[in-house]
Amino acid sequence: MATQQPPYVAVAQRKQAELAAAIPAEWRLPAHLIPAGMLSPAESISDGPKRYTRVNVMDIPRTCGVLSSKELEITEKYDVRGLVTEVTEGRLKAEEVVRGFCKRAAIAHQLTRCLTEPLFDRALRRAQELDDHLRRTGSPMGPLHGLPVSVKDSFHVEGVDSSIGLSALAFKPARANADLVNLLQSLGAIVIAKTNVPQSLATLDSCNHLFGRTLNPLNRQWTAGGSTGGEGALVAMRGSMVGFGTDIGGSIRIPAMCQGIYGFKPSNGRVPYGGQESGQLVGKGRITLQPVAGPLARSVADIAAVMSEIMTRSELFGEDCIPGYWPSSIPSSLYPSRKFTIGILQTDGLVTPLPPVTRILDEVAQHLRRIGVEVVDIPVPPSLPKCQGVAGRLMGADGGSTMLDLIESQGETLMPWLQGRMKRGKALNMDQLAQLQDQRAGIEKEMLKMWTLNESHTRRVDAIVCPVAPHPVPELDRYNAVGYTSAFVLLDYPAGTVPVRKLVESDLELGREMGAPTLGSWDKANRKLWDEKTVDRRVYLESPLSVQVITPRQHDFELFQAMDLVDRAVQRGRFPSAKL
Numbered sequence: 370m371a372t373q374q375p376p377y378v379a380v381a382q383r384k385q386a387e388l389a390a391a392i393p394a395e396w397r398l399p400a401h402l403i404p405a406g407m408l409s410p411a412e413s414i415s416d417g418p419k420r421y422t423r424v425n426v427m428d429i430p431r432t433c434g435v436l437s438s439k440e441l442e443i444t445e446k447y448d449v450r451g452l453v454t455e456v457t458e459g460r461l462k463a464e465e466v467v468r469g470f471c472k473r474a475a476i477a478h479q480l481t482r483c484l485t486e487p488l489f490d491r492a493l494r495r496a497q498e499l500d501d502h503l504r505r506t507g508s509p510m511g512p513l514h515g516l517p518v519s520v521k522d523s524f525h526v527e528g529v530d531s532s533i534g535l536s537a538l539a540f541k542p543a544r545a546n547a548d549l550v551n552l553l554q555s556l557g558a559i560v561i562a563k564t565n566v567p568q569s570l571a572t573l574d575s576c577n578h579l580f581g582r583t584l585n586p587l588n589r590q591w592t593a594g595g596s597t598g599g600e601g602a603l604v605a606m607r608g609s610m611v612g613f614g615t616d617i618g619g620s621i622r623i624p625a626m627c628q629g630i631y632g633f634k635p636s637n638g639r640v641p642y643g644g645q646e647s648g649q650l651v652g653k654g655r656i657t658l659q660p661v662a663g664p665l666a667r668s669v670a671d672i673a674a675v676m677s678e679i680m681t682r683s684e685l686f687g688e689d690c691i692p693g694y695w696p697s698s699i700p701s702s703l704y705p706s707r708k709f710t711i712g713i714l715q716t717d718g719l720v721t722p723l724p725p726v727t728r729i730l731d732e733v734a735q736h737l738r739r740i741g742v743e744v745v746d747i748p749v750p751p752s753l754p755k756c757q758g759v760a761g762r763l764m765g766a767d768g769g770s771t772m773l774d775l776i777e778s779q780g781e782t783l784m785p786w787l788q789g790r791m792k793r794g795k796a797l798n799m800d801q802l803a804q805l806q807d808q809r810a811g812i813e814k815e816m817l818k819m820w821t822l823n824e825s826h827t828r829r830v831d832a833i834v835c836p837v838a839p840h841p842v843p844e845l846d847r848y849n850a851v852g853y854t855s856a857f858v859l860l861d862y863p864a865g866t867v868p869v870r871k872l873v874e875s876d877l878e879l880g881r882e883m884g885a886p887t888l889g890s891w892d893k894a895n896r897k898l899w900d901e902k903t904v905d906r907r908v909y910l911e912s913p914l915s916v917q918v919i920t921p922r923q924h925d926f927e928l929f930q931a932m933d934l935v936d937r938a939v940q941r942g943r944f945p946s947a948k949l
Contacts (some may be wrong), residue, residue: 372683373904375779375780375781375909376780379780380539380540380921381535381536381579385410385579385580385581388484388485388487389487391487392478392479392489392603393475393489394886395728396435396471396472396475396476397475398435399408401635401902402433402587404420404422404424406884407482407611410482410581410582411578411581413581413582414576414577414784414925415785416802418795421584421590421653421845422757423589423590424588424589425586425588426480426606427587427605427628429480430606430608431474435476435874436469441464443470444473444608445607448670449513449611450674452515453513453514453751453766454514456509456515459503461492461616462496463503463514463515463559463898464497466496466517467496467559470561470610472488473606474561474608474609475487477586479618479857481585481603481735482565482580482583482584483564483598483599483600483603484599485565486600487568487695488560488562489562490559492562494516495554496515498705499559500840503949505640505772506864510557511557512556512807513639513678514556515557516559517559517561517614518552518553518561518599518609518610518611518612518613518622519560519561519562519608519609520547520549520560520562520564520614520822521563521564521566521596521600521613522563522565522611523566524547524563524647524662525540525544525545525547526546526560526690529543530542531543531645531646532709532804533566534565534567534568534577534781535775536781536849536907537779537864538648538775539579546644547643548687549640549641549644549679549687550717552683558675564583564599564600565577565580565597565598565599566595566596566598566599567598567784568597568776568783568784569772570596570647570648571624571764572848573594573786573851574593574598574786575593575597575598576784582703582845583599583602585628586840587603587605587629588910588911590908591656591842591843591844591912592844592845592846593624594626594844594848595848596625597612597624598617598627600612600614601624601625602624602628604628604666604667605629607631607803610666610796611665612664613640613663613664614662615642615645615661615663616662617659617661617764619854619855620763621663622837622854622865624665625833626842626866626913627842629913629915630868631665631666631868631932631936632865632866633663633676633928633929634858634864634865635662635676635688635863635925635928636862636863636914636922636925637661637663637808637923639679639863639925640661640662640679640680640689641683641690642654642687642689643688650767653880657764657766657802658764660858668936669929672865672929672932673695673933674780676695677695681695681887682693685899687837693925698759699714703786703838708743709742709832709930709931710743710744710745710831710833711743711744711745711832711834711934711935712746713739713741713744713745713833713834713835714819714820714833714835715727715835716836717749717754717835717839717852717853717856718888719850719888719891719892720756720849720852720888721838721885721888721895723841723883723895723898724840724883725872725909725914726914729915729916730834730835732791732869735942737834737940740934740937740941741943742934745830745887746923748796750818751815751897752799752815753788754802755808755812755855756812756852757851757852759805759808759809760856760859760903763809764855765794766797767796767797767869768794768795768796769791769793769794770796770799784844791871796855819833831930832919832920832927832930832931833919834916834917834935835919836853837916839895840899840916841898843898850895853917854917857917857919862921863920863922863924863925863928867913867915867936869915869916869919870913870914870939870943871913872910872914877909880901882899916935918935
């Protein structure tokens with residue numbers, strides 16, 4: 370007698386068929402170009418870490434023959450400002466730009482499972498409308514006229530599912546756009562797709578029963594990160610000019626680290642967040658830990674190009690936003706008149722970074738000094754190790770029942786990383802929430818000293834460079850410590866990811882173990898990613914090494930300045946003759 374399948378299986382099959390039908394036949398890759406393991410989303414979940422060999426698929430869009438030479442030029446030649454200029458000055462049509470990116474997004478999906486909702490048909494119709502408007506009026510629709518962008522699956526797009534990888538939420542299309550989607554459209558940007566996320570939105574490996582596992586295009590053995598992992602893969606493969614995700618524990622910065630691109634987590638209130646599906650109690654973020662939305666891109670300049678337009682208008686679109694300022698003349702105001710001071714924070718005091726992470730921080734410090742930036746060491750603030758625990762308790766304040774009800778209602782099993790970690794708990798009462806928020810306030814006050822280096826009220830440090838994670842990009846389902854990113858959501862510091870270089874043979878220190886004593890359970894788990902008895906360190910070869918840059922609360926433009934400084938210093942270090 371056949372065993373009856375749980376309800377989610379049929380729902381997933383329907384959803385995957387719908388997704389496949391949205392990709393035109395002429396945009397499909399020949400079977401021989403698709404690496405093994407891509408045809409079964411279900412199998413990608415259970416045996417994913419064993420299934421995948423070291424494969425880099427980044428060059429396939431360029432060599433597969435699906436994209437014309439002009440489409441390759443459109444998707445590879447320009448930055449955000451350059452592409453918009455080509456469209457608004459009539460050298461390119463918005464329709465041909467959007468078509469090129471839609472085709473490239475379709476290719477990226479066939480290689481990584483990065484998409485959930487291809488919006489190709491409506492994107493092309495919108496592009497035609499923009500072309501017609503420009504022809505009739507001679508004026509662009511907005512400052513991002515014709516720019517192809519993508520959004521994380523959680524953002525509502527009218528008439529489209531926001532299933533966030535849960536079968537219980539499939540085939541329930543949104544009735545209205547998210548505030549950010551409305552803002553992007555008002556600027557002339559065109560949303561071409563929604564992208565994959567983890568089950569529960571609470572893990573750092575983007576896999577779920579509905580769409581399967583998103584794979585890292587640089588190496589399918591490495592995690593793509595989460596919870597904005599689909600965006601990370603799509604942007605890295607040039608299937609979108611800019612992707613928009615959300616971040617409560619590191620969900621923008623971590624996928625950026627994993628795929629060697631740039632991520633920008635703004636302060637709360639800078640980018641509209643409303644109109645999203647979270648699978649949790651509506652309004653939870655207002656009383657616990659509030660996530661934010663922000664961009665992932667392939668350069669600091671592209672982040673600035675979209676943030677400069679969003680921040681100055683967000684208060685008109687989102688009730689959760691505040692007035693924002695972004696200097697319009699960036700070249701003349703890029704660097705402050707006084708000397709810029711950047712601090713180096715080596716550790717959070719809870720998890721000791723593995724040797725390659727420490728090495729990359731030291732290298733960045735050297736690069737910054739060479740271009741005249743004042744660099745100072747930041748002692749570990751006594752309150753910093755407390756951040757991860759408080760952030761974690763606030764994120765789990767509802768006990769997880771709402772999300773687990775959705776997962777269990779369709780018979781879904783938990784993803785491998787969640788098994789043993791995600792359990793029903795008891796929701797906190799008002800007294801417990803108040804106590805946690807009081808602890809948070811105390812930590813925030815103590816952390817102010819990190820920016821002054823003393824008890825005075827004079828700020829001496831403009832930005833701080835620290836790890837994104839205490840380990841390199843790990844294998845599937847092995848991401849460890851989230852404290853290096855969640856701490857700065859708790860503190861509401863804007864924070865970004867800047868790639869530095871690839872990990873090389875000398876970084877592996879083969880045969881040499883870490884000598885420092887472990888600091889606790891999180892640190893012990895982190896060491897397993899370096900212990901040659903539990904990992905073959907050579908798996909990290911060629912993985913991107915990145916740093917995190919942070920600034921004080923609401924200093925979002927200064928974060929751009931600092932990320933730009935770090936990026937320019939790194940580029941000068943790699944290419945000494947490069948102009949700054």
